[in-house]
Amino acid sequence: MRKPTIQDVARRAGVGVGTVSRVLNNHAAVKGATRELVLQAIADLDYTPNPHARRIAGGKSYTISVLLPVVTTEFYVRLLDGLESAFQEARYDVAIFPLLDRSRLERYLGSHTLAYQADGLVMVTYNLTQLFNERRLRNQQPTVLVDAYAEGVDCAFMDNVTGGRLAGEYAARLPGELYAIWVETELDQLFTTRVFEERRAGFRAALQGSGRTLRAEFTASFDALAARNVATALLDEAQLPCTVFASADLLAGALLDEARGRGLTPGEDVRVIGFDDQPWAAARGLTTLHQPVEQMGHEAAQLLLSRLGGYRGPARARRFEPHLIVRDTA
Known part of the structure; x- marks a missing residue:
């Protein structure tokens, strides 16, 4: 038997091919009753859209490029889950481009890289304000930032200053010496992140307001071995009992x-x-700042999808705020 076509679906539903296409693309300009007729016809015929024909007919790739630091940490896995769930619901594929070294960073600023052949672009974590101001970043297609903020660009970001402040206010009430471990994530002087800088600023401001000081600070790169080495160095030096903000x-x-x-x-x-507040944190009794990571990713995707759907208004910023969860470790 031949595979059913979009024309077959249109005939069965009693609508035009364009209406079927709008339903497949989740376009808002379709009445609810009509949408149900089309969806029922699709189910009855067991119709599967041809993605290649869809791309050719629409002049679009139906692909979103996501540029992010790495893909191997729990945070970015969770963030991608939030992004992909929204994009897949809207029938967009996601292409992931990890920014691992300087040569790759520079290549992504070029004019012919694969990342820019998508319909939309998601930039994750990095502070891109300078690049936008200098017009070094190609953003002719709709672009959204997530886990980062820049003026004039749609973004969904975490208020890390508030998170650091909450941690500092709580740590200041605990007895013993205070220590902190920060993450070194700057890949080079071109792309930087303010995430941990902002957490540090909020934490130190809270300590200052409470009349407390840090006995020592440590820095680790973002991998398990480096983290364990820094933990060893801290506990070798620490005066116990103590409190550590990691x-x-x-x-x-x-x-x-x-x-x-x-x-x-x-x-x-x-x-x-x-x-x-990674998924394992509760099982280990870790006191931590909870981040709605998946929700932030989903909201960033919705901002981009609205641009792809025709929104031409001013840039929008969606702010998310962490909250402290107290467990056995503190």
Whole structure:
């Protein structure tokens, strides 16, 4: 048997081919009753759209490019889940481009890279204000920032200053010396992130307002081995009992492992506060700042989809705020 076509669906539903196409593209300009007729015809015929024909007919790629630092951390896996769920619902494919080194960063600023052949672009985490101001970033197609903020661009971002402040206010009330571990994520001087800088600013401001000071600060790159090495160095130096703000749960988890390996009791000998509330945090009793990561990704996708759907208004900023979850480690 031949495969049903879009014309077959249109005939069965009693509508034009254009109406079927609008339903397939989730276009708003279709009445509810008509949409139901088309969807029922699609189900009855077991019709599957031809993605190649769809692209050719519409003059669009139906692909979204996502440029992000890495794809191997829990945070970015969760963020991609939020982005992809919204894009897939709107029948867009997602192409992922991890920015791993300077040569790749520079290549993505070029004029003919694959990333810019998509209908829309999502830039994740990096502070791109300077690039937009200098017009170095090609953004002829709709662009949205997520986990980052820049004026004049649609963005969905976390208020990391507030998250750091909440951590600092809570840590300041706990006894013992205070320590902090920050993440070094700057790949080069071209693309930077303000995420951990903002967490640090909020945390230090809260301590200052409470009359407390940090005894020492440590920095780790964003991988498990570096995090464990820094945890070792911190506990070698620390005066116990103490409180440590680890600015990402990955760092907090490494500190918990090292503390337990030394026979220390988290929550008593060393109090640990993380940031992210990763899926494993509750099971480990980690006190941490919860981030609605998937929701932030989903909202960023909706901002981009509205541009693709015809919105031409001013840039919009969607702000998300972390909140503290107190568990056994602090």
